[in-house]
Amino acid sequence: MSQSALQLFCTFGIFIILLLITGAYCMFVSFNLIRVLIGFEILIKAVTLLIICAGYVCGRTALAQAIVITLIVIEIVVMVVAGGVALWAYRHNKTIDPRKLSNLKG
Amino acid sequence: MVNMTINLILLFALILVALWTVMTIRLIRSIVGLALTSAILSVIMYRLHSPLAAVFELSVCSGLISVIFVTTVSFTQRISKEKLRIRRKERLLKFWYLPVILIATAVMLCQHLLTPQFTLPLLVPAQGLGVRDLLWSCRHLDLLGQVVMLLAGAFGVVILFKESRK
Numbered sequence: 580m581s582q583s584a585l586q587l588f589c590t591f592g593i594f595i596i597l598l599l600i601t602g603a604y605c606m607f608v609s610f611n612l613i614r615v616l617i618g619f620e621i622l623i624k625a626v627t628l629l630i631i632c633a634g635y636v637c638g639r640t641a642l643a644q645a646i647v648i649t650l651i652v653i654e655i656v657v658m659v660v661a662g663g664v665a666l667w668a669y670r671h672n673k674t675i676d677p678r679k680l681s682n683l684k685g
Numbered sequence: 686m687v688n689m690t691i692n693l694i695l696l697f698a699l700i701l702v703a704l705w706t707v708m709t710i711r712l713i714r715s716i717v718g719l720a721l722t723s724a725i726l727s728v729i730m731y732r733l734h735s736p737l738a739a740v741f742e743l744s745v746c747s748g749l750i751s752v753i754f755v756t757t758v759s760f761t762q763r764i765s766k767e768k769l770r771i772r773r774k775e776r777l778l779k780f781w782y783l784p785v786i787l788i789a790t791a792v793m794l795c796q797h798l799l800t801p802q803f804t805l806p807l808l809v810p811a812q813g814l815g816v817r818d819l820l821w822s823c824r825h826l827d828l829l830g831q832v833v834m835l836l837a838g839a840f841g842v843v844i845l846f847k848e849s850r851k
Contacts (some may be wrong), residue, residue: 585718588716589694589798590689590696590798591692593791593795593798597700597790597791598699598700599736600786600787601700601703601787602703602707605707610710613754613761614712614715616754617706617707617719617754619702620719620746620750621706621707621722624703624722624723624726627730627738628730631729631733631738634733635733640735641815641816641818643735644735644816645741646827647735647738648738648820649824649827651741651742651745652745652834652835653748653831654745654750657747659753659838660841662756662757663845665843666757666760666761666845667846672742673762675705
């Protein structure tokens with residue numbers, strides 16, 4: 580791997596780590612199910628960028644795209660189901676604050 | 686050099702929009718921010734020679750997921766102005782650490798990563814297949830997994846919204 584490719588990967592790596600921190604912070608600090616999902620989405624965006632960047636640097640963009648398309652399909656299914664769960668929780672408890680979802684306790 | 690400058694501008698925009706997405710108080714603004722993040726990410730993907738993934742990202746993540754979030758938010762109740770004021774104060778208290786953490790991490794990483802002292806192992810040459818060939822011939826198990834996931838998602842939503850029989 581050439582030095583310039585490694586440099587590009589490292590530059591992108593810094594921003595990917597910052598994006599991961601932003602998403603994780605949003606997930607840990609928020610007490611709103613929809614905001615937690617938004618944080619999760621940002622985490623997924625960071626992972627997507629990492630895969631595409633790795634594919635570009637290694638010269639395997641086709642493989643990276645195939646993996647990213649799979650990731651996007653799974654992401655949409657997860658988001659639809661998670662949105663449904665958030666709505667279900669709101670209908671039953673009139674809140675989407677996870678601290679108040681007490682009837683989920685086993 | 687020009688290419689790298691454009692990439693850096695896009696990456697800065699990506700981080701700033703992501704930061705705005707998590708820090709803004711209104712959920713609708715957060716969703717718009719998320720769509721913008723996806724749009725900027727798809728431009729970066731296009732610049733990294735991944736046009737098909739960029740189109741997927743733009744149409745699905747920037748479009749469809751925003752629609753799902755907006756629909757979910759529209760079913761919930763709008764909060765009062767008094768509550769909004771209190772929440773804004775709480776949110777500022779919680780989130781002022783985040784830019785500080787990001788800047789500190791960026792400075793720390795710049796010192797270590799911008800002058801890489803390590804090398805990555807040599808790679809086996811790629812087979813030269815296109816995305817479609819790869820998806821349909823080499824990774825057909827992935828496609829099967831995607832179909833199963835889509836079905837599971839559809840069943841999950843049906844079960845979640847099933848009305849109870851009286």
